[in-house]
Amino acid sequence: MSNIQTVGIIGSGTMGNGIAQACATSGMQVVLVDIAQAAVDKALATVSSSLDRLIKKEKMTVAEKDAALARIKGSTNYEDLKGAQLVIEAATENEALKVKILQQLDGLLGADVIVATNTSSISITKLAAATQRPDRFIGMHFFNPVPMMALVEIIRGLQTSDATHDAVKAMAEALGKTPITVKNAPGFVVNRILVPMINEAFFVLAEGLATAEDIDAGMKLGCNQPIGPLALADMIGLDVCLAVMNVYMAEYNDSKYRPAPLLKEMVAAGWLGRKTKRGVYTY
Secondary structure, eight states: OOOOOEEEEEOOSHHHHHHHHHHHHTTOEEEEEOSSHHHHHHHHHHHHHHHHHHHHTTSSOHHHHHHHHHTEEEESOGGGGGGOSEEEEOOOSOHHHHHHHHHHHHHHSOTTOEEEEOOSSSOHHHHHHTSSOGGGEEEEEEOSSTTTOOEEEEEEOTTOOHHHHHHHHHHHHHTTOEEEEEESOTTTTHHHHHHHHHHHHHHHHHTTSSOHHHHHHHHHHHHOOSSOHHHHHHHHOHHHHHHHHHHHHHHHOOGGGOOOHHHHHHHHTTOOBGGGTBSSSBO
16 A cells, blocks of 8 residues: 655646656646647647547546546645645656756655656766755656556665665556666666667668568567567657667677667668658658
8 A cells, every 4th residue: 555645746748748648647636737728738638538449448437537637736836745745746757857856856855755766867866966865765667558557666776775775666556557676777677678679670681681570570570569660769769779789888888789780870860760751761
C-alpha cells in the first residue's frame, strides 16, 4: 500500500500528461503544473481523449472517466504543489532547466516531500546534489506511452535513502506498474541495452548482411520483439539514437559504444526517421 495520495507533476508534455493520467486513474490526486496555461489545457484535453478511447474499448465507464479527470488539477502556479507527498519533474531533457526547477521546489516543499525526476539520460546523483534533499531525491523513468507501458525504472542516486526508494516503489506498484530498481549510470538499464542494439543493427545494415526489412523481420520473429530495431530507430529519431550513443562513448570511454558511421551519415543528411518522413524507411 502506497502512502502517497497526492502527486505533483511538473511539465505537461507527453510524459507529464501520461503520468498524470496513470496517477488519476489509480485514485491519486494530481496537480499538473506547466509554465503556460495553453500547455496545461492541451494536456487535460489529451488525457480526456485518451480516457475516451478506454471507454470505447469498454475498459472504463463514463463515470470513472469523470472521476479521474476531477482528480487532476491543472495549474501554472508552483504554490499549488504544496500539498503533494511526491513531486515528479517531467520537464524537457535539459540539465540546467531541471536544476532550476529542483532548486525552486526546495524552497517550496516541506522537508519530508520526495522529489523524483523522469529523466532518461541525466545523472540522478548529479541532480540530487543540486537539491537540499539529496536523500529524498530519486529517478522515476516512465516509458512512453505511460498509461500503456508497465515498466518504471526506479533509479537510485548515490545519496537516495532506502525509505525514499521503498516509498516510490510502492507508489509505482499502486499505479499498477512493475518497477525495477537500477543504480545510477548512463542509460540506466533499458536504454543501455536497447540503443547499442539499434546501433549494431546499423552496422549490420551498412555491411550489407541483410536488407533493412530482413533485419527487422529477423529480430521480430527471432527475438519476439514487437518492432524491429531499424523501424524503432525511425520512431525514436535517428538523431536521438546518435545522441545517446555519443553520451555512452563519452561517459564510458569504451569503443564498443562507438556510433555506427551509417547512423552518423543519415543524421548528417537530415534523415531522422518518421519526424522527417525519411530515415531507414520512407514515410
